[in-house]
Amino acid sequence: MKYMFNEIEPKWQKIWEETGAHKTVDDPAADRSKNYYCLDMFPYPSGEGLHVGHWRGYVLSDVWSRYMKMKGYNILHPMGWDAFGLPAENAAIKKGLHPKENIGRSIANMKRQLHDIGAMYDWDREINTSSPEYYKYTQWMFLKFMERGLAYRKEAPINWCTSCKTGLANEEVVDGVCERCGSEVVKKMLPQWFFKITDYAERLLDDLEGLDWxxxxxxxxxxxxxxxxxxEVIFKIKGHPDELKIFTTRPDTLFGATYMVLAPEHPLVEKITAPECREAVMExxxxxxxxxxxxxxxxxxEKTGAKTGAYAINPxxxxxxxxxxxxxxxxxxxxxxxMAVPAHDTRDFEFAQKFGIPIIEVIKPPENCETEECYAGEGTMINSGKYNGMSSSDFWKEIVKDLGSRGLAEEKVxxxxxxxxxxxxxxxxxxxxMVHCEKCGIVPVPESDLPVMLPHVDRYQPTGTGESPLAAIPEFVNTTCPVCGEKARRDTDTISQWICSSWYYLRYVSPEYDEGPADKEAVRRWLPVDQYVGGVEHAVLHLLYSRFFTKVLYDMGYVNFKEPFTRLFNQGMIYRMGSKMAKSKGNIVNPDELVSKYGRDSLRxxxxxxxxxxxxxxxxxxxxxxxxxxxxxVYLFFMQNNFPKNIDEPLLVRGLLHRYIKKITDDIERFHFNxxxxxxxxxxNGLQELYDKEPGCISHKSAEGYILLMAPVAPHLAEELWNKVGHDTSVFKARWPEYDPExxxxxxxxxxxxxxxxLKARLSVPSGSSEEEIKAMALNDENIRPVLDGKDxxxxxxxxxxxxxxxx
RNA sequence: GCGGAAGUGGCGGAAUUGGCAGACGCGCUAGAUUCAGGAUCUAGUGGGCUAAGCCCAUUGGGGGUUCGAGUCCCCCCUUCCGCACCA
Structure with missing residues (x-):
């Protein structure tokens, strides 16, 4: 008999499909606490397919979902495609295919691979962010943000990726290069759309506290x-009507300010620079x-700088x-x-030393403190006029209040x-x-006109001019103003894919819904996401943006929760030959080959x-x-032996099983899947050893117990064995076993x-033994007595x- | 520089609370099976010895607390990750 995983696994996948085993049970009457939403970060379709590193997160979220299903929850475990935007488009350009065509092919391939995992995805809920049914609501979101004053267009010096030829968000620039392609990012003046995430900064920070992340x-x-x-403190400028406003976290060091520094781009530089300094400043x-x-x-x-020749007056x-x-x-x-305080700030200290600027200490460190040349801590005020002797922390408040009363300072975050x-x-x-009308300005497209369809074009490559390829399509650009009806131009920029993915978790609860991004009743039944699984690379991108979106939707009354992902798990990456798997490094391990050689369950x-x-x-x-x-x-053991229903099973067998029911359950709960x-x-190993010693000693119930325990990890094999021991329904309809403490x-x-x-000996004692009994046994043990001989x-x-x- | 995580056999790793270090697996060694290889099965796999037993060492290094430390405390070293002129 052979372990024919290549027959067993496709067989059960087919049965799962035919019986709708992975269809989400969505009972409108179900209580929220009976439903469980386990979400994987969805991938962008790349054509290169998945490698074993991608599998990792998907497998563990599936093990968790299957376990929770066996615990009796209704499971929502969906999958979809982050198909719009730079990653997907760059992949297409590389292949020389139109994005739409390439994405179609990539999805087909990746979907085949995802099926191989044997995950319980409900493919009826599959979403694709590049489909009009989806992006209609991405655009809807844009309109809502506009309505709430959270979207605006502004000409600004933005991050421009020289290779992707587009503006980027700050979060997409990592160490000065594009997060996506690694190319240099330069500043470019362009009119761009912004979302006011800064309005939510405080809440985004505060609510981090309660997250199980x-x-x-x-x-x-x-x-x-x-x-x-x-x-913020205002300094007057000598002989000049303008004032200089600075931000400091250390107003307590104001008496130690010996110079001021402006950023070279500061608008006042032009106005205040003295003629004799002009040349050096310009250079x-x-x-x-x-x-x-x-x-x-x-x-x-090393610090560099130039004197403007102007002077500020310390208030x-x-x-x-x-x-x-x-x-x-x-x-x-x-x-x-x-304001620069070289005595108490290391950067200012460096600068002052280099340019020979005076250094005035104004805070005396506490007695026991080791003194450095530049002390940045708290202490007692010195050289600060009438405030000498005050503690620096009291003085901090005091001076802001004093200056505040003269309109020269205010506390600021x-x-x-x-x-x-x-x-x-x-x-x-x-x-x-959005539509640009000469008369009415920027006008939102009415909700009823959504989606604004992305036209099909042959030339989709980025232009590099600061305008998207859409600007070259008159049929798209030319329209009429929704307000006045005159001729107008459509906005030709496209929406960042980070917006598509900021709300996708919402769409899965009612993917077909067409009266809004999600059916509010379904939202109430399933959200927020109970468990989110994905890589850590989205820490300040997707995860931050999604949180922002959720808070806005909450303020709109659209959702009843403030945080989208209650619990987050970041799976580790898989390395090979010391580095992250990447096609460019030639260290990819293809799951397809492993699946055909060892099977899906083995790879899982x-x-x-x-x-x-x-x-x-x-x-x-x-x-x-x-x-x-x-x-x-396991397969051979279960197929070659029978497990009778009515036997007097040794306690050893049942005890072993129950000890491991406890251990395995605890380990799953702790996410210790290894x-x-x-x-x-x-x-x-333990069961087989007992069975070898006493053939026939394992009962039907215990055999079932093992199959149930392995089911989340090896679902195909578990189904096969469950069937072998006499069931004609799925093992995932059965309940997770519970251990018996007694x-x-x-x-x-x-x-x-x-x-x-x-260590000198081991005692095997009945678990009810008393302390006295055990101590006595220990002292009388044949291995112990000689060691104790003659000693106190x-x-x-x-x-x-x-x-x-x-x-x- | 600041913050975080980590360091355990040849390798991946295990050890909820301070209580059998090295589970489980890979690899390796020997044997069985086989024409052979592969696969499979069995046994072994830190070191030492006067070798079925006993002794010793051992969780990056050094110190400490404790009857007892991989686990707690202090100092140091190394690696990885994040932030990094943010006033």
Whole structure:
């Protein structure tokens, strides 16, 4: 008899399909607590297909979904395609195919691969963000954001990817290069659409608190939002009507300000620069503009700068202090200008040293504190006039209040996050549903006219002009104004795919619904997502945007929850030959080959067994052999033996089973899927050993127990065996087994005996034994007595059910 | 520089609370089977010895707490990840 996984697996997949086994049970009367929504981050269709790294997350979310199904929940476990936008379009261009055609092919291939996983996806709910039925509501979202004053168009210096030839959001620029293609990102002035994510910065930060998410992701989002509390302070400029407003988190160091710095791009630079400094300032600005953002951000750089020849007046003491420009001050943060306190800020310290600017200490560190040349902590005020002796933290409040009363300062919270650039100068996306009318300005397309269809074109390549390819299609561009009816032009930008994916989780609950993005009743039954599974690379992209969208939808009254994903799990990546799998590195492991060689269940089990699911793991080509052998042996064992219903099963067998029901259940609950698999192996090894000693000793009930436990991991084989032991319905209609605590209590337990902390003996004792009995047994044990011979026993430590330690 | 995670056999890794270190698997060694290879099965797989037993070492390094530390505390080293002139 052979383990014919290639017959078993397709057979059960066919049966699942025919019986609608994976169709979501959506009972309108069902209580929310009976429904469970487990979502995978959906992929973009690439044509290269999935590799074993992609499988990992899908397998573990499927194991979890199947387990929850066996626990009695109605499961929503959908899949779809992030088919609009840069990733999908770039993939198509690379292949020289029209995006629509390429995406169709890629989806077919990836869907075949996803079927191989044997996941319980409900394909009736499949969504595709590039279908008009879907993007109609992406555009609807855009209109709603517009209505609420959260969308605006503005000419601004934006991030422009030189290779993708489009504007990018800040979140898409990583280390100065495009997150997608790795090409250089430059600044370009262009009118662009933005969403006011900054209005939600505070809430996005505050609500991180209650999320059952990996610490790492919450931290990354908190850093990205970057809240800092400080004050804005106004400095007058000597001999000049303009005022200089700066942001500082350290108003307590105002007396130590010995110079000011403006970002080179600051609008005041032009006005205040003295004639004799003009040449040097202009040259400096020129150089700054030539320096890439990437180079400018390198923190190890030596400080540079130029004097403007102008002076500011320190509002606390009337001192005149010189105004400099330097690229270490960023125009994009705060007011683009700072007061510099070299005594208490390392950056200012460096700058002051280089340019010979005075350094005045105003905060004395506490006594016991090791003094450095530049102390940035709290302390006692010195050199601060009448405030000397005050604690710096009290003075902080005091001086803001004092200056505030003269209109020169106010407390202010600053965020690092900026508004979200959402328009793309690319073809493959949902057109921005706006019309430009000479008379009426920017006018939204009426909801009833949605979707604004993306026209089919032959030339879809990006233009690089700052306009999308849509601008070259008169039939698309020319329209009439929805307000006045005069001739008007459509907006030709497309919507970033991050918007498509910001609300997709909502669509799955009612994918056919056509009176809005989702049926509110279905939303109430299924949302928010109970468990979300995906890679950590979306920490400050998709996950942040989705949260923002959800809060806006909540404010609109469209959804009744403030956070979309209650629980998040980030699976680790799979490496091979020391690096992340990528076609360019030639280290891809193709699941298709493994499926045909070892079968779907083996690959599923190995994806879990490879290591802790949240950690990165190195792929071992031979590792899958081990799980394959296990499944093969399980198959042969169950097929070649019979498990009678009415036998007097030894306690050893049942005790073993129940111990592992507990262990495996606990491990699944903790997402320790690697030890779920090793636990299943251990249990099988144990059962087989007992069976070898006493053939026929395993009851029908216990055999079923094993099949149930392995079902989430190896669903095809479990169905086959479930059928073999006499069931004609799916194993996933059965309930997850529960362990019997009393049975565990009846087992003998092993108590370890140590002498001075070193293992000397093991006792097998009935679990009900008393402390006295066990201690006595330990002291009288034949391995222990000789060791104790003639020595004084100082102490005997007993840990119930575990160990006796005899201290000499 | 700041923040986070991690460091355990030849390899992947296990060890909820401080209580048998190395489960499970890969690989390797020997044997069985086989014409042979592969596959499969059985046994072994930290070191030492006067070798069925006993002893010793051992969780990146050093110190500490404890009857007892991979696990807790302090110092140091290494790797990975995130942030990085954000005032």
């Amino acid at each position: 990996p610490e790492r992701v919450r931290l990354m989002q908190a850093n990205w939002i970057g809240k800092s509390k400080g004050a 400096y600005i020129d150089n700054t503009l030539k320096t890439s953002d990437l180079a400018r951000m390198a923190s190890e750089r 606390v003491n009337g001192e005149e202090i010189p105004i400099w420009i330097s690229d270490y001050v960023l125009i994009t943060y705060g007011t683009g200008a700072i 600053n965020f690092r996050i900026h508004d979200w650039l959402v328009s793309r100068q690319r073809y493959w996306g949902a057109p921005v549903p 089990a190995y994806e879990l067994f490879i290591g802790p699911p949240e950690q990165d793991s190195e792929w071992d080509d031979r590792g899958i052999e081990g799980v394959y052998r296990w499944l093969r042996r 030890t779920v698999v090793s636990g299943l192996m251990e249990l099988f 049975l565990l209590a009846q087992e003998n337990i092993t108590v370890v005996v140590q002498v001075n902390g070193k 026993i100082r102490r005997v430590i007993y840990i119930p059910g575990k160990l006796v330690n005899i201290v000499l």
